[in-house]
Every structure is written in structure tokens, then in C-alpha cells.
Amino acid sequence: MDSSAVKEQPLALIVDDNAVNRNVTGQMLRRLGWASVQVESGLLALEQLKSRAFDLLLLDLRMQEMDGEETCRRIRTELGLKDLTIVAYTAHGMEDDRERILAAGFDRMLIKPIFLDDLRTLCAYVRPTV
Amino acid sequence: MNDIAAPFLATELLQAWTLLPEFTEAQPLIEALCGRGWAVSRSFNTLGEIVEALHGTETPPDLLITRIRLPDGDAFELIRRLAGLRNAPAVFFISRQQRSVVKAADALCEAHGVRVGGHADMPLRLTAALPQFDAFRAAGCQRRQRSQRSVPLQADELQYLVDNGGIRAFMQPKMRLSSRRITGFEALMRGIGPDGRLIAPILLIEPLGNAGLLMRATLQMFDQTVAFLMDCLNDGIAVGASVNVPLSLISDYGFCRKLVERVEKVGLDPSWITIEITEDEAMSNPALVIENTARIRMFGFNLSIDDFGTAYSSFSQLTKIPFSELKIERAFIRGMESDKSKQAVVSACALLGSRLGLEVVAEGVENRAELNAVIEAGCSDIQGFLISRPIPVPEAAAWLRSLDGERFALVEDAALQSWVPNL
Numbered sequence: 001m002d003s004s005a006v007k008e009q010p011l012a013l014i015v016d017d018n019a020v021n022r023n024v025t026g027q028m029l030r031r032l033g034w035a036s037v038q039v040e041s042g043l044l045a046l047e048q049l050k051s052r053a054f055d056l057l058l059l060d061l062r063m064q065e066m067d068g069e070e071t072c073r074r075i076r077t078e079l080g081l082k083d084l085t086i087v088a089y090t091a092h093g094m095e096d097d098r099e100r101i102l103a104a105g106f107d108r109m110l111i112k113p114i115f116l117d118d119l120r121t122l123c124a125y126v127r128p129t130v
Numbered sequence: 131m132n133d134i135a136a137p138f139l140a141t142e143l144l145q146a147w148t149l150l151p152e153f154t155e156a157q158p159l160i161e162a163l164c165g166r167g168w169a170v171s172r173s174f175n176t177l178g179e180i181v182e183a184l185h186g187t188e189t190p191p192d193l194l195i196t197r198i199r200l201p202d203g204d205a206f207e208l209i210r211r212l213a214g215l216r217n218a219p220a221v222f223f224i225s226r227q228q229r230s231v232v233k234a235a236d237a238l239c240e241a242h243g244v245r246v247g248g249h250a251d252m253p254l255r256l257t258a259a260l261p262q263f264d265a266f267r268a269a270g271c272q273r274r275q276r277s278q279r280s281v282p283l284q285a286d287e288l289q290y291l292v293d294n295g296g297i298r299a300f301m302q303p304k305m306r307l308s309s310r311r312i313t314g315f316e317a318l319m320r321g322i323g324p325d326g327r328l329i330a331p332i333l334l335i336e337p338l339g340n341a342g343l344l345m346r347a348t349l350q351m352f353d354q355t356v357a358f359l360m361d362c363l364n365d366g367i368a369v370g371a372s373v374n375v376p377l378s379l380i381s382d383y384g385f386c387r388k389l390v391e392r393v394e395k396v397g398l399d400p401s402w403i404t405i406e407i408t409e410d411e412a413m414s415n416p417a418l419v420i421e422n423t424a425r426i427r428m429f430g431f432n433l434s435i436d437d438f439g440t441a442y443s444s445f446s447q448l449t450k451i452p453f454s455e456l457k458i459e460r461a462f463i464r465g466m467e468s469d470k471s472k473q474a475v476v477s478a479c480a481l482l483g484s485r486l487g488l489e490v491v492a493e494g495v496e497n498r499a500e501l502n503a504v505i506e507a508g509c510s511d512i513q514g515f516l517i518s519r520p521i522p523v524p525e526a527a528a529w530l531r532s533l534d535g536e537r538f539a540l541v542e543d544a545a546l547q548s549w550v551p552n553l
Contacts, residue, residue, distance in 0.1 A: 018399045020363050027366025031535075091401055091430055112401040115368045116536065117309045 010127045011053075012036045015045040015071065016060040021112075025058060028116050032123050042071030049079055056126050058110075061090040061101065069104040076105040085126050089114055143169040144267050145191035147183075149208070150224065151175040151201055155254045159195075162256055167267050168193075177203040181211050190219050192270055193247045193263075198225040198235060205235055213242035220245035220266065224259075226252040233471075240461075283321075283333055285341045291329075292338075296322050297347045299354040300520035301371070303530075304491060304513045305538050307505060312536045314370040316406070316513060317355045318520045319347065345379055349388060356392055358523050359402050367530060372404035372434055372455075380405070380422040390429050400430035404455060408436050420450055427452045434491075438479060448486060456483040458509070460494025466507075467499040473507060480508035 012029055014036050016022045022038040029036045037054075039045050043066060045059070057075070061068035068088055075081050088101050089110040098109060108125075110118055146168050150156045160170045171191065174180040177200045184190055194212075198205040205223065212218040221244060223235055232249055239246045248262030283291075291297055299317040306313045321329030338344045355371045362369050379385050393400050405426050407419075426433050434455035435448070448456070458479050466472040476492065483490035492504040495514035504512060517538055521529065530536060 018397065020360070020397055021399050024363045024366055024368050028368060031366070091427075112399065113368065113370050115306075115311070115313050117306070117311060 009033065009035050010055040010123075012056040012058060013045060013048055013054045014038045014058045015040075015042065015063075015068075016058075017041060017063045017065075018060070021060070025114060025119070028114075028119050029123070031116070032120055034123060042066035042068070042074075045071055046074060046079065049075060049081060049084075054084065056123075057084055057086045059086060059088055059106075061088050069101065072105045087122060143167060144193065144270055145189075146170045146193040146195055146222075147180065147191045147219070148173045149175075149177070149180050149194065149196040149200065151197065153197060153224065153252075155252075159254060159256065159259070162260060163263060166260065166264060168263065176201055177208055180208070184211065184215060190215060190217050192219055193222055193266065194219040195222045195224060195247075198223055198227050198231065206238055209235065209238050209242055209244055212244050218244055220247040222247040222262070222266075223249045224252060224254060225249075283329070283337055287323075288334075288338055288341050288343055290324065291321050291334075292343050292346050292350070294324075295350075296324075296329075297334075297350045298322055298522065299351045299358070299373075300522055301358065301526035302513055302520040303518050303526070303538075304511050305517050306511050307509065310537050310539075312369060312517075312530060312533065312538055313511065314372065314404070315355075315358070315526060316372045316520075317351055317358075317374070319351055319374070320520070339376070344376070345382070345385060348373070348375055348379060349385075349392075352389060352392060354523055355403070356396060356398055358527065360396055360398060361527055362530065363398075363402065365531075367536060369530065369536070370402045370404060370432070372406045372432075374406045374408050374436065376408050377419065377422060380407070380426060381418060383425070386425055386429060389431070401432060404432040404434045406434040406436045406457070416447065416450070419447065423451045423453075437493075445482065448482065448488075453486075453488055455489040455491060457491045457493050457513075460514070463492050463494050463500055463504060463514075464496075465500075467503040473503060476504065476507040476509070480510075484508060484510070 010033075012034050014022050014025050016025070016038075017040045019040070022040070026036045026038050037048055039048055042063060045057070048054075049057075059068045059071060068090075072086055072088070075084070075086065085107050086105060087108045087110055088106040089112055090101070091112055101109060108122065110122070144167060146163065148156060148160065148170060150173070156173070160173075163170055172183065174183070180194075196205055196208060200208075205221070209221065212221070221239060223232060223246075225232060236246050247266045248259070250259040250262070298320050300320045301315040302318055303312045304314040304316060305311065319331050319334055321334050323329055334347075335344070338347050352373050355373050359369070359371050390400070393403065407423065423433055432454040433452060434457055435451075435453050436457050437459040438456045456479065458476055462472050462475050466476060480490045489511055490509045491511040491513055492507075492509040493513050495501055495504060495512040495516045497516060500514075501512065501516055518529065533539075
């Protein structure tokens with residue numbers, strides 16, 4: 001892979017405290033032509049976002065330490081990343097909480113489990129040319 | 131034993147009785163049947179006579195050929211009387227009734243567990259009627275052969291299966307219609323006997339329940355399903371799976387904890403697993419249903435209502451219980467393309483499901499015509515022989531990997547090409 005190809009490849013940050021989910025999401029993104037970085041907590045996500053630019057952030061809402069909503073608020077306010085696409089994913093049945101969740105600064109919501117087609121649609125929305 | 135049984139059965143006569151009062155074409159029909167492996171051993175003219183004979187000492191026949199209107203009653207009463215019998219005969223209707231009345235007779239048979247052998251309109255056309263008798267006879271011979279083989283399992287045999295890995299999850303894939311991708315599997319219970327013989331669920335599930343072994347068997351199904359999912363997910367293949375659990379087990383808190391422990395042990399997010407609630411008497415108690423289903427959701431599993439529209443499941447339950455999926459029973463799907471009332475039921479279920487944000491799965495889709503009909507009705511997913519029969523776990527894993535991007539290729543794609551996915 002040459003360096004220009006690397007530059008072209010969009011990059012996602014996956015934040016989930018479940019290793020199986022991180023792995024399967026990362027593998028699906030790779031099939032869709034994306035690269036990804038995977039971390040297991042909101043704090044580690046903040047670290048990553050300080051150090052490099054991402055095209056997409058996938059954030060599990062239910063995490064042990066700092067939850068997804070808190071993480072998202074801090075990304076928007078403390079890091080000032082207003083334009084980054086941040087997607088919440090969560091268990092089925094949270095539709096009633098959609099408004100509150102989006103108010104925390106999320107652009108979209110996905111319902112777990114996430115299938116390849118969900119990611120395909122999302123990736124096409126974020127980077128239509130890939 | 132089987133090689134002796136088969137030739138014997140090939141020449142065996144099936145017994146039929148007739149209840150065809152004032153039916154002038156009875157004689158040609160009886161003669162035609164006698165030349166096709168049937169023995170029409172008795173003929174009656176009234177409901178009273180036949181009921182008396184059925185409750186007498188004679189062995190009931192395989193098939194009862196009857197009119198729907200009778201001089202002293204009707205076939206509906208006859209069906210009800212048959213329901214109480216051991217070895218109740220199947221029923222063949224000959225009538226000039228409107229279609230809805232004949233359908234009602236079929237439905238009543240189904241409700242009472244009485245088999246329908248076929249139908250013919252009056253005036254009788256033998257060319258249309260006789261193939262139905264032939265088909266019934268062929269199936270009847272197979273049925274006898276099967277029932278000879280499938281002696282009910284004894285408690286110690288069931289115990290042996292549960293103790294020695296004889297309970298197996300067979301996986302039946304589920305396809306999302308919008309993308310034709312396999313998004314999940316339903317784990318269906320099969321037994322493998324000590325002789326390697328496959329044991330059908332009908333011989334397993336209820337007997338396991340009676341023997342007090344259903345919890346262990348269900349946990350074994352669950353374990354195999356979890357292992358299958360971990361194998362797929364670790365390989366980057368995102369599929370879920372569902373496991374059938376009777377409500378009576380879910381009401382046991384200890385059982386639910388065991389499910390949670392099992393997913394936590396391997397680090398599987400429970401949202402990959404759907405618990406399919408199978409209907410039992412407990413479904414008739416709304417408070418109990420709500421308590422137990424809410425518990426399943428609290429632990430993070432998804433929840434599906436199986437066989438929606440039959441027995442106890444109802445519209446009101448759908449709004450109260452946090453289901454994520456609704457499964458439409460195969461009886462509504464079978465032959466749906468030529469049955470307007472089935473189309474109406476399936477469309478209504480699909481609309482209701484989609485408005486409630488649920489996936490709507492059509493079960494038992496076996497051919498193109500049914501596929502087109504469920505697409506038309508608005509279902510989101512299908513399951514059935516058109517995609518695959520239930521297959522053992524290793525085969526399912528290999529099958530999934532053999533697909534191009536988990537996408538199932540239907541042989542003739544005209545129907546789906548004309549249909550624009552709603553992504």
C-alpha cells in the first residue's frame with residue numbers, strides 16, 4: 001500500500017468496552033474500505049481524538065466507566081470537534097430516548113446489533129466517494 | 131425392520147368410510163378408489179350412525195369421506211366428535227358449499243387436530259379428486275412407516291441424550307430482504323441418538339419437558355448457539371441467532387442468570403442473541419409475560435414473538451412487551467400467493483410490526499411465489515426452505531463463509547430486481 005492510498009482511506013474510531021464488538025465492527029469497516037482504531041473507553045477515545053483526525057466516531061452508549069453520552073459531550077465541548085460525525089449505538093428499545101441522546105451531540109443512532117448493511121449506509125453518508 | 135416394512139406398505143390397503151347421503155356419484159367414486167389401493171369398508175347415511183360406529187368397537191378408518199351438510203347435522207359437528215377420538219380418521223370433504231364454508235371446515239379440523247385429506251366440489255370430477263386420494267395414500271403409508279420407527283423416547287433415553295451431547299442446535303438462516311444478506315439464524319432443536327439417528331423436535335421438546343430435562347437441553351442449545359456466534363463474529367461476520375425458550379423457563383430467574391453468565395464468560399454482547407418466546411399456557415397471563423420478557427430485555431438480549439397471530443399472542447401484547455421482532459407463522463405463508471385472506475393477515479402483521487419498529491420475519495417461505503407474496507406484504511426478513519433447511523452448526527458456518535459477502539444468491543432474481551430496496 002503506497003502512502004497516497006493510505007491518505008485516501010477514511011479512518012474511524014470505534015469505542016466499545018466489548019472486544020468482540022470492536023473487532024467485528026473493525027473487520028466490517030475494513031471490508032468497506034475504511035481503516036479503524038479501536039479503544040475500550042471514553043477516556044481513551046478522548047486521547048485518540050487529541051492525537052489525530054478521524055472521519056467517523058462510533059460510540060457505544062452503555063460503557064462501564066464514562067458512558068457514551070458523557071464522552072460525546074466532552075468531545076464536542078472540551079475538544080471542540082463540532083464537525084466530526086459521531087454515531088451512537090445502543091440496544092433496541094431506546095427509541096424513546098432518541099431525542100435526549102441526539103441532544104448530547106450525536107449525529108445519528110444505530111441499534112445493536114450492527115450489521116454490514118448498517119455500516120455500509122453510514123459510511124456512504126459520511127464519505128460518499130469511498 | 132424397515133426393509134421388511136416398505137414392500138408390505140406398498141401393497142397395504144387404506145381404509146375409508148363414506149358419509150355421502152343423497153350423493154348419486156358415490157358408486158363410481160368408490161369403485162375408482164377400490165382400484166387404487168383403498169378399501170371402502172363402510173357407508174353411512176346419517177351423522178348419528180357414523181358417530182355410533184366411531185365410538186363403537188371397530189377400528190376407525192384412515193379416511194372419512196363426507197358431505198358438509200348432512201340430513202341430521204353437519205360436518206362441523208362431525209369434526210368436533212372426531213376430535214375426542216384416539217386414531218381419529220382424516221376427513222375428505224365433498225360439497226357444493228361456498229369456498230368460505232369449506233375453508234371454515236378446514237380451519238375447524240386444524241383447531242381440533244383432525245387432518246384434512248382433501249376436497250372436491252359437486253358435481254364430482256374424478257380427475258380432480260383421485261390425485262388427492264393418491265397423495266393422501268402415499269403420505270399415509272409414509273406416516274405409518276415413520277410412526278413405526280418413532281416410538282416415543284423413554285425417560286432414560288432422553289436422559290442419555292442430555293448427558294451425552296445428543297441435543298444439537300440445527301441452524302436455519304434468516305435473510306434480510308432489502309439486502310439479501312444473511313443476518314441471523316434460528317437454532318432449532320434436534321436429537322442425535324446413540325445409533326446416529328436424527329430425532330425430530332416433536333419427539334423431543336414435549337417429552338423433555340415432561341421428564342424435567344428441558345432446562346438443561348435449552349441451555350445446551352444456548353451454549354452451541356453462543357459458540358457458533360463467537361466463531362462467526364471473531365471472523366468478522368456479523369450475524370445474530372435466536373434460541374427458542376418457553377416462557378415457563380424464563381420465569382425462572384436462575385435460568386435467566388445462567389444465560390447471562392454464559393455470554394459474559396465469553397464476552398459476547400447479548401444483543402447478538404434473540405430469545406424467541408414460544409407460546410405456552412403461560413402466555414395467557416399478561417402480568418407474567420410482561421415481567422419475564424422485561425427481564426430478558428434488561429439483560430440485553432433481544433426478544434422475538436414466535437408464531438405471531440396464533441394462540442395467545444395478541445395486538446395488545448405487542449404494545450406492552452418490548453419485542454424487537456415478530457415472526458409470522460408458516461401456516462399464514464403457505465400458499466399465500468393464491469389466498470387473499472392470508473395476504474391480508476400477513477400485510478396487517480407486517481404493517482403493525484414496521485410501525486412499532488420491529489423486524490417482521492416470514493417463516494416457512496418455500497418457493498418463489500411465496501417469496502413474492504411476502505415482499506408484497508411488506509415483511510422485512512424471511513426464513514424457510516427457499517434459503518435453507520436447518521443445518522448442523524459446522525455446516526452452517528461453512529455455508530455462511532461460502533456466500534459472497536453473506537449475500538444469498540437466489541437463482542432467478544427477476545422478482546427482486548424489480549423491487550427497489552429501501553436502504
